[in-house]
Amino acid sequence: MTYGGREASLSRLDFPALQPRGHGPAPAYLDGPGGSQVPASVIEAMRDVYATCNVNTHGNFPPSREIDRRMTQAREVVAAFLGAADGSCISFGQNMTTLNFSLSSAIARSLAPGDEILITQLDHEANRGPWLRLREQGAVIKEVRLLPGGVLDPDDMAEKITPRTKLLALGASSNALGTVNDLAFARRLTRAVGALLVVDAVHYAPHFPVDVQALDVDFLLCSAYKFYGPHVGVLYSAPGALDRLATDRLSTQDSHAPYRIETGTLNHAAIAGVRAAIEYLAHWGRGLNLRERILDAMAGISAYEHSLAAYFYGAAAALPGVHIWGPDFSTRSRAPTVSITLDSRTPAEAASALGERGICVWDGNFYAARAVEILGLAERGGLLRTGVSLYSTQEELDRLLEGLAAMAL
Numbered sequence: 001m002t003y004g005g006r007e008a009s010l011s012r013l014d015f016p017a018l019q020p021r022g023h024g025p026a027p028a029y030l031d032g033p034g035g036s037q038v039p040a041s042v043i044e045a046m047r048d049v050y051a052t053c054n055v056n057t058h059g060n061f062p063p064s065r066e067i068d069r070r071m072t073q074a075r076e077v078v079a080a081f082l083g084a085a086d087g088s089c090i091s092f093g094q095n096m097t098t099l100n101f102s103l104s105s106a107i108a109r110s111l112a113p114g115d116e117i118l119i120t121q122l123d124h125e126a127n128r129g130p131w132l133r134l135r136e137q138g139a140v141i142k143e144v145r146l147l148p149g150g151v152l153d154p155d156d157m158a159e160k161i162t163p164r165t166k167l168l169a170l171g172a173s174s175n176a177l178g179t180v181n182d183l184a185f186a187r188r189l190t191r192a193v194g195a196l197l198v199v200d201a202v203h204y205a206p207h208f209p210v211d212v213q214a215l216d217v218d219f220l221l222c223s224a225y226k227f228y229g230p231h232v233g234v235l236y237s238a239p240g241a242l243d244r245l246a247t248d249r250l251s252t253q254d255s256h257a258p259y260r261i262e263t264g265t266l267n268h269a270a271i272a273g274v275r276a277a278i279e280y281l282a283h284w285g286r287g288l289n290l291r292e293r294i295l296d297a298m299a300g301i302s303a304y305e306h307s308l309a310a311y312f313y314g315a316a317a318a319l320p321g322v323h324i325w326g327p328d329f330s331t332r333s334r335a336p337t338v339s340i341t342l343d344s345r346t347p348a349e350a351a352s353a354l355g356e357r358g359i360c361v362w363d364g365n366f367y368a369a370r371a372v373e374i375l376g377l378a379e380r381g382g383l384l385r386t387g388v389s390l391y392s393t394q395e396e397l398d399r400l401l402e403g404l405a406a407m408a409l
């Protein structure tokens with residue numbers, strides 16, 4: 001199987017953590033929805049900051065000018081990754097959760113008691129908790145219903161968006177079930193009532209090309225450690241959107257986007273790593289500029305991951321005592337993340353038995369706690385989740401299937 005015209009398994013050579021250790025193979029990292037491994041170029045970009053320009057920004061001396069330059073470049077590269085107009089739309093933070101709390105605090109200052117916010121039963125807590133706490137100041141929080149098949153109920157969403165709705169917080173893709181949500185539909189509904197659309201693309205961005213301008217979102221968040229970078233959160237704000245918000249910030253801080261929501265000194269080395277991660281993805285694509293290469297690469301990676309995950313989905317479904325949760329792979333609108341339960345073991349028991357075989361998969365609710373509760377799985381230890389990344393191979397999935405078959409007996 002290939003992407004970018006090259007054999008996909010070649011990508012493994014780029015990741016130090018994937019190299020064989022001793023006599024055995026490297027662990028099979030099928031835990032991508034929890035966090036991905038990083039290529040050597042990302043490690044090198046971070047090392048180089050510490051080695052050459054580990055100083056603060058905005059100084060009138062060469063290393064400081066250099067770190068300013070790298071920060072500006074990083075914003076431009078992330079803008080290309082997300083299809084944003086330019087780097088002024090890209091803010092950085094500690095992680096997605098922290099940025100979303102900052103965003104919700106700022107938006108809260110424009111709300112009146114009785115204003116409505118719509119969240120979903122499918123979303124990760126990071127796109128629920130920051131909005132749920134606004135109940136304390138009189139906001140009315142409603143939830144879009146999750147259907148048993150693992151998709152959100154579109155009629156329920158349409159019904160719950162009213163003229164009082166000020167914001168819809170919606171995941172682009174579920175980190176628990178791999179569902180891809182209909183963002184265009186959500187945008188039409190929110191536009192009709194003048195509500196903001198805040199999209200959590202943490203699970204989506206590693207697997208699909210993103211185009212914030214085509215989606216016409218107000219805010220979109222993602223997290224670089226899910227797309228082969230270090231632990232840095234990213235916030236996209238539509239032009240002008242951040243400047244309208246009363247963010248928490250020091251009087252000494254630059255009050256314009258993208259700085260307006262960035263508190264304190266950022267992790268410059270890690271942000272250089274974010275840029276390197278996106279450039280790494282882009283090198284798997286072809287095109288005349290960075291955006292074209294990113295789009296081409298993400299289309300190829302997406303198709304590769306989809307075919308591997310569909311293979312795993314079909315083979316796992318055929319195992320006795322294995323139940324699969326979430327939508328099937330009949331459409332391309334499906335993230336390569338497959339969650340199951342087993343009759344013979346709890347998810348934690350199964351993950352730990354697979355761990356003994358060198359297979360890394362997650363168990364539990366993965367902070368998509370409400371979805372797991374709605375599906376009736378909370379008391380049963382949640383789900384066992386397999387994620388396919390660009391470096392995953394069919395051989396690794398076969399090892400996992402062998403392990404599952406041994407437990408299913």
Ligand SMILES: Cc1ncc(COP(=O)(O)O)c(C=O)c1O
Binds near residue numbers: 034096097126
């Ligand atoms: C879908 C989704 N949203 C949000 C988050 C939170 O991201 P962060 O760890 O950057 O706060 C995660 C993390 O697993 C996630 O999977």
